[in-house]
Amino acid sequence: xxxxxxxxxxxxxxxxxxxxxxxxxxxxxxxxxxxxxxxxxxxxxxxxxxxxxxxxxxxxxxxxxxxxxxxxxxxxxxxxxxxxxxxxxxxxxxxxxxxxxxxxxxxxxxxxxxxxxxxxxxxxxxxxxxxxxxxxxxxxxxxxxxxxxxxxxxxxxxxxxxxxxxxxxxxxxxxxxxxxxxxxxxxxxxxxxxxxxxxxxxxxxxxxxxxxxxxxxxxxxxxxxxxxxxxxxxxxxxxxxxxxxxxxxxxxxxxxxxxxxxxxxxxxxxxxxxxxxxxxxxxxxxxxxxxxxxxxxxxxxxxxxxxxxxxxxxxxxxxxxxxxxxxxxxxxxxxxxxxxxxxxxxxxxxxxxxxxxxxxxxxxxxxxxxxxxxxxxxxxxxxxxxxxxxxxxxxxxxxxxxxxxxxxxxxxxxxxxxxxxxxxxxxxxxxxxxxxxxxxxxxxxxxxxxxxxxxxxxxxxxxxxxxxxxxxxxxxxx
Numbered sequence: 001x002x003x004x005x006x007x008x009x010x011x012x013x014x015x016x017x018x019x020x021x022x023x024x025x026x027x028x029x030x031x032x033x034x035x036x037x038x039x040x041x042x043x044x045x046x047x048x049x050x051x052x053x054x055x056x057x058x059x060x061x062x063x064x065x066x067x068x069x070x071x072x073x074x075x076x077x078x079x080x081x082x083x084x085x086x087x088x089x090x091x092x093x094x095x096x097x098x099x100x101x102x103x104x105x106x107x108x109x110x111x112x113x114x115x116x117x118x119x120x121x122x123x124x125x126x127x128x129x130x131x132x133x134x135x136x137x138x139x140x141x142x143x144x145x146x147x148x149x150x151x152x153x154x155x156x157x158x159x160x161x162x163x164x165x166x167x168x169x170x171x172x173x174x175x176x177x178x179x180x181x182x183x184x185x186x187x188x189x190x191x192x193x194x195x196x197x198x199x200x201x202x203x204x205x206x207x208x209x210x211x212x213x214x215x216x217x218x219x220x221x222x223x224x225x226x227x228x229x230x231x232x233x234x235x236x237x238x239x240x241x242x243x244x245x246x247x248x249x250x251x252x253x254x255x256x257x258x259x260x261x262x263x264x265x266x267x268x269x270x271x272x273x274x275x276x277x278x279x280x281x282x283x284x285x286x287x288x289x290x291x292x293x294x295x296x297x298x299x300x301x302x303x304x305x306x307x308x309x310x311x312x313x314x315x316x317x318x319x320x321x322x323x324x325x326x327x328x329x330x331x332x333x334x335x336x337x338x339x340x341x342x343x344x345x346x347x348x349x350x351x352x353x354x355x356x357x358x359x360x361x362x363x364x365x366x367x368x369x370x371x372x373x374x375x376x377x378x379x380x381x382x383x384x385x386x387x388x389x390x391x392x393x394x395x396x397x398x399x400x401x402x403x404x405x406x407x408x409x410x411x412x413x414x415x416x417x418x419x420x421x422x423x424x425x426x427x428x429x430x431x432x433x434x435x436x437x438x439x440x441x442x443x444x445x446x447x448x449x450x451x452x453x454x455x456x457x458x459x460x461x462x463x464x465x466x467x468x469x470x471x472x473x474x475x476x477x478x
Contacts, residue, residue, distance in 0.1 A: 007064060012039040014057045025056055042312050044086045046094060076102055076114050083121055087128060090275075090313040096125035116145055120158070127165060130316040132353045136165040156186060156196035163203045168317065170355030170392030172211050179204040193227035198236040201227065205243040209250050210356065212396030217247045238267030242280060245287065254291045261287060275313040278306040279321070286325050289332060300329045320349035320357060327364045336371035343368060359388035363401060375412050382408060390428065399428035 015025050022035040029052060037043040038053075045053065050064055083098035103118035123138035139162040146155035159182040166175035183200055191197065201224040208217035221244035228237040245260035261284045268277045285299040285306070303326050310318045327342035343365035350358050366381035386401035406421035 006041075007044075008039040008041040010064060011035075011053060011057070014059060015039075018057055020056070025053065027052065027056060037312075042089060044082065044089050044091060044094065076106055076109075076111065080114060080118060080121070083118070083125075087121065087125055088313070090311075090315075092125040092128040092315070096122055096129065099125060116142070123161065127161065128315040130349075130351055130353065132165045132169050136162060136169070139165065154196060156182065156191075156194075156200050160196070160200050160203050163200075163207065167207060167210065168354050168356065170388070172207055172393045176204065176207045176211070179207060193231050195231065195233050195236045198224055198228045198231070198233075198240055202239045202243045205247060209243075209247055210392075210394050210397070212394060214247060214251050218244075218251065221247045234267050235271065238264045241267070242283065246283065249287045249290070254287055257287045258284070258291055274309050275318065278309040278314060279318055281306040282318075282322050282325055286328070289325075289329060294332070296329050296332050300326065303329065316349045316351075317354060317357070320346040320354070320361070323349065324357065324361045324364055327361070327368070331364060331367050331371070334371070336368040340365060340368040340372070355388050356392050356394065359385040359392070359397075359401070362388070363404070366404075370408065375408065379405065379408055379412075386424070395428045395430070399425045402428060 022032040026032045026035050034043060038045060054060060054064055079098055079102045083095045083102065086098060087095035099118045099122040103115050103122060106115035106118060119138065120142055123135050123142065126138060127135035139158055142158050146158045159178060163175040163179050179200060183204065186197060201220055205217050205220045205224060208220065224240040225244060228240040241260045241264040245257045245264065248260060249257035264280055265284060268280050281302045285302040288295050288299040303322055307322045310322055323342045323346035327339045327346065330339035330342060343361050346361045347358065350361065362381045362385040366378040369381065370378040382401060382405040386398055386405060389398035389401055402421050402425035406418045406425060409418035409421055
C-alpha cells in the first residue's frame with residue numbers, strides 16, 4: 001500500500017500548490033470523498049481518472065503513474081503492478097478488469113510469464129469479490145501450469161487458494177483431499193518446511209476443524225508451529241498460532257485459545273497486512289465472547305475496529321464474517337433486533353455461494369427470531385442451516401444444529417418432531433442403535449443426508465460464537 005500512499009501524498013501536495021480544494025479537484029466526474037480517500041492512499045485511480053486529475057493539476061499523467069511502479073518501464077508490468085495495488089486496497093473489480101486486460105495483451109504478445117501472473121491475479125480478484133466458483137475454475141486451470149522453486153505460479157499457493165474456495169462453498173472433502181495430496185507431493189520433493197508449506201498446513205488444520213476432526217487438526221496445528229519455528233518466519237508462526245487457537249477453542253479450551261490468538265495478534269500487529277490483522281481480530285473477538293470472562297464489550301470493540309478496516313481492504317466474505325460475529329455479540333447482549341440486522345446484512349454479503357458461513361449466519365438469525373417470538377421462522381432457519389451443514393460434511397456442527405432445532409421444537413410442545421430432530425443430531429455423530437433395525441428418517445429428512453459443519457443454534461444463541469468466525473488465516477480469501 002506504500003505506493004498508493006506515495007501517489008496520494010503527491011496529489012495532495014500538487015493540489016495545495018495549485019490552490020485547489022478537494023471539491024475543485026473532483027470536478028463534475030468525481031466526488032470530494034473519493035479525492036479524500038485517494039489522498040489518504042485508500043483508493044487507486046484508474047488510468048482514465050489519473051488523466052483527469054493530472055489535467056486539473058497541470059501535470060503529465062506519467063508524473064503520477066510512475067509512483068505506482070517507479071522501477072518498471074514495461075507497460076504490461078506497470079499495469080500488472082497497478083492491478084496488484086488495486087486488489088490490496090480492496091478494489092477487486094478494478095483489479096479484475098486490469099488483470100484481464102493484461103492477460104489478453106500478454107497472450108497476444110506471446111509473453112506467457114506475464115499472462116500466467118495476470119491469470120493468477122484475476123483468480124484472486126474473483127475470490128476477493130466473492131465469485132468463488134469462477135475463482136475455483138481459474139485456480140484449477142492454473143494448477144496445470146503451477147510448479148515449485150522459481151515458478152511464476154507457485155503450486156502450493158494455488159493449492160491453498162483453491163482449498164479456500166472449496167471450503168467456502170462447503171466442499172470440505174474435496175478441499176481436504178487436495179491439501180493432503182499437495183502436502184505429500186511437496187514433502188516427497190523435500191520442499192517443506194517453507195512459509196507456503198506452513199500455510200498449506202494451516203489450511204488443512206482449518207479444514208479438519210470444520211469437519212469436526214479435532215484430534216487430527218490439533219496434531220497438525222502442533223506440526224505447523226514446529227515447522228514455523230524451524231524456518232524462523234514471523235508471519236508463518238503467526239498463522240500457525242492463529243490456527244492452533246481456533247482448534248483449541250473448538251476443543252473447549254478457550255483460555256489456551258485466547259493465549260495463542262494473542263500471540264498471533266502480537267505478530268500480525270508488527271506487519272502491514274491490515275486485512276489479515278482485521279480477520280484475526282474477528283477470530284479473537286469470537287473466542288473472547290465464549291471465554292470464562294465473556295467480555296462482550298471488548299469483543300464488540302475488536303469487531304468494530306475490524307469492520308472499519310475491512311470496509312476499505314476486505315472482501316465481501318471478510319465483512320460477512322464480521323457482521324455475523326457482531327450479530328452473535330448483540331444476541332448475547334439480549335438485543336435480538338440489532339442481531340437480526342447484522343445477520344441479514346451478512347447473508348446479503350455472502351450471496352448464494354458460501355454454504356458454511358451462510359448456515360452459521362442462519363443459526364444466529366434463528367436465535368434472534370426466537371428471542372423476538374417468531375418460533376416458526378427460527379425453526380425454518382435452523383433446519384435449513386442444519387441441511388446446509390450436512391451438505392458440507394461438517395458432522396459435529398450439523399449435529400449441533402439439529403440438537404438446537406430439537407430443543408426449539410421441544411419448547412414449543414412438538415415432542416414427536418423434536419425426537420426426530422434429536423435423532424438427526426445423533427445420526428450426524430455416527431450414532432446407530434445396535435439393538436433395533438434401521439428405521440426410515442422423519443418427514444423432513446429427505447435431502448438431509450449430505451454433510452455437516454460448525455453451527456450454533458437458537459436454543460443456545462451465541463454458544464458457538466468462537467466456532468463460526470474464527471477461521472484461520474489460510475481459510476479464507478486473501
